[in-house]
Amino acid sequence: MKSENSESELKFVKEDMSSQLETMNRVISEKLAFNDAVKPQFNAMNVPLYDRKYQKQSEDMIGQGAKLLKDFVAAVSNYMSYTEQRVQAFCSDVGSGSELSAANEKFCHYLHQHASYLRPLNSHYASFKDSIRPDVPITWEVIRDLRQFATTHHQFSCYLSKLQPYQLISIEEECSQSTCTAMLRARNMDLHKTVQKLAVVHATTDEYLQAIVTCGSLSRLAQANLPTVFRKFCLSLDQLNRVYKDLSSHYSSKVALEHQLPTAGQRLRTTDECILSSLTATVNATAKIFAFFQSNLEFFVGSSTSEMLPLKSGGAKLACVASFRKQARSFMEKLARPAPVSVPYELALRSSRDVLSSSESRVTLSEQIEICRTKISRLEQEREHWMLESQLVQIKHEKEQKRNASLNEEVGRLKDELSLSGRTRSPSLIRAATSLQEASKTLPQTLPVFKSAEEYSKIVAPKLGVLSGTSVVSSSEDGDEQESRETLIKNHFSVRIVDMTRQFQEADAKSVHLEAECRALHKHLGLSEKTKDKLANEVEEYHDKIKSWRTNCRLRLTVTKRSLA
Numbered sequence: 001m002k003s004e005n006s007e008s009e010l011k012f013v014k015e016d017m018s019s020q021l022e023t024m025n026r027v028i029s030e031k032l033a034f035n036d037a038v039k040p041q042f043n044a045m046n047v048p049l050y051d052r053k054y055q056k057q058s059e060d061m062i063g064q065g066a067k068l069l070k071d072f073v074a075a076v077s078n079y080m081s082y083t084e085q086r087v088q089a090f091c092s093d094v095g096s097g098s099e100l101s102a103a104n105e106k107f108c109h110y111l112h113q114h115a116s117y118l119r120p121l122n123s124h125y126a127s128f129k130d131s132i133r134p135d136v137p138i139t140w141e142v143i144r145d146l147r148q149f150a151t152t153h154h155q156f157s158c159y160l161s162k163l164q165p166y167q168l169i170s171i172e173e174e175c176s177q178s179t180c181t182a183m184l185r186a187r188n189m190d191l192h193k194t195v196q197k198l199a200v201v202h203a204t205t206d207e208y209l210q211a212i213v214t215c216g217s218l219s220r221l222a223q224a225n226l227p228t229v230f231r232k233f234c235l236s237l238d239q240l241n242r243v244y245k246d247l248s249s250h251y252s253s254k255v256a257l258e259h260q261l262p263t264a265g266q267r268l269r270t271t272d273e274c275i276l277s278s279l280t281a282t283v284n285a286t287a288k289i290f291a292f293f294q295s296n297l298e299f300f301v302g303s304s305t306s307e308m309l310p311l312k313s314g315g316a317k318l319a320c321v322a323s324f325r326k327q328a329r330s331f332m333e334k335l336a337r338p339a340p341v342s343v344p345y346e347l348a349l350r351s352s353r354d355v356l357s358s359s360e361s362r363v364t365l366s367e368q369i370e371i372c373r374t375k376i377s378r379l380e381q382e383r384e385h386w387m388l389e390s391q392l393v394q395i396k397h398e399k400e401q402k403r404n405a406s407l408n409e410e411v412g413r414l415k416d417e418l419s420l421s422g423r424t425r426s427p428s429l430i431r432a433a434t435s436l437q438e439a440s441k442t443l444p445q446t447l448p449v450f451k452s453a454e455e456y457s458k459i460v461a462p463k464l465g466v467l468s469g470t471s472v473v474s475s476s477e478d479g480d481e482q483e484s485r486e487t488l489i490k491n492h493f494s495v496r497i498v499d500m501t502r503q504f505q506e507a508d509a510k511s512v513h514l515e516a517e518c519r520a521l522h523k524h525l526g527l528s529e530k531t532k533d534k535l536a537n538e539v540e541e542y543h544d545k546i547k548s549w550r551t552n553c554r555l556r557l558t559v560t561k562r563s564l565a
Contacts (some may be wrong), residue, residue, distance in 0.1 A: 025040045038464065055134070056414065057299065059138070061292075061296060061299075062138075065125070065292070066125055066129050069121060069125055070122055071288070072289065074281070075278055075281055075285050077114060079278040080114040082275040083111055083275060084108050084111040084112060085274075086275060087107060087170060102171060103166055103169040103170060104170050107163070110352035111346040114159070119152060120155075121156060124148045145213075147213050150213040156202075157202050157203050160198070160199050160203075162201065163199075168192055168195060171192050175188045179263050184254065184261075191250045194250050195247070199248075201236065202240065204236045204445070208229055208233035208236055212226065212230065226301075226400055227301040231297065234293045237286070237293055240286050240296075241289075241290050244282050245283050246379065248279040248280060248282075249274070251276065339455070381494070381497055386493070388489070388490050388493055500552075
């Protein structure tokens, strides 16, 4: 009996465990989130699914929503501003310059405050858009940041409800004017009904928006109603678009009849045209918003029923996801480490041959450099020598020109004396004049260019000898003194040139030696930097190994303690 009972109990336990296992497998396969109702802090361990395509599509739709909201806010702001101007223009033109009534004055006062309700819509939605980060999945936990925007939209809806009775009273006062015809009164009443519908539709849209924002933070049962709420919200946007269309058409009919009255002034006509254009812009903006939600309705409904819905886990889950993403990115970066750069064998062999040939030819190159330096120094000395020779010849040429000028003056003076005296010319005077003319002809007028010292001695020396053979004997002594002075100058400058050339060669050799040392030091510095980086990497690896070893030891100790306990 006991064995039969044990077998029956064992069979029952197996069936129970198998059924529980099937249930758990089904839950895991359906990827349902873990929800601990007793300790909600454990729900933060749930890692939501991260879908890049879903993330990108959500970011695009949030950006499109910002543009559509901006257009809608601008159109409604223009409509309210021009409505305020129309109320004042109507009282001044049609009302025969009477003052505003108490209702119209209150209506204008409230219309003037529209910016304080419309601008926060743009700013709060923009702050929500900027708060979204690419490394955090967009879930309903993030969407709850729209609460501030939803609060601002609720205030705008209440503002419209506050405006509605004053706008209706203003329309009724226009109907009570004596110039209002029956047809115009009928159009005013159509506009009256449309204004009533507008506030109601705005309130309905606000209710659905509040439901969407609050459903993300409620239980699973409340979140299951999100698809229905999205569909109702889309229908309310369609109704809002239709109401604005009716408002635009009724206002256009009213304005067409009103402008036929003789009391309609130019200011009123211009303001009515501005109101019609702003209403057209509002109709277009609401149509775009409805089309946007209608085309993406399946995406909203699908995302609201998927596993992207978080539970009551607070903001810890998103931080956990961000840390997981950082770890995964660092792991993938380590895997994507580039392979070490290797040099092909042929290139390495060719480079080694080039190095050997360059080291062998270094000696010959240094010898050639020394030969070239000696040639350069010799050429520099010759150049300085010929420069001094040219300067000396230039000085001599200037002296000979001065001497030629003095001889020409002497000849002219003698000719003048002969012409004045009128006597018979003496042979001595004739010979002196002739010799002076021949000497002046033999002097050169410009300084010739000589290619060598032999050419200078062949051409210039005979002429100088001819000049020295003249009757002017005192010039030879001056020439000797000048030549000795020039020789001293030449010797001094030659010594200076040789000394400077030697110093230049020494400085050049030192610069070449310093350049070679700097290159060698640069290479050693690069090798030391590489060695330093390699050692730093090894130190980091050893630190990581030590950390992992410590953690393993701690785990082993804890396991040992538990087993001993």
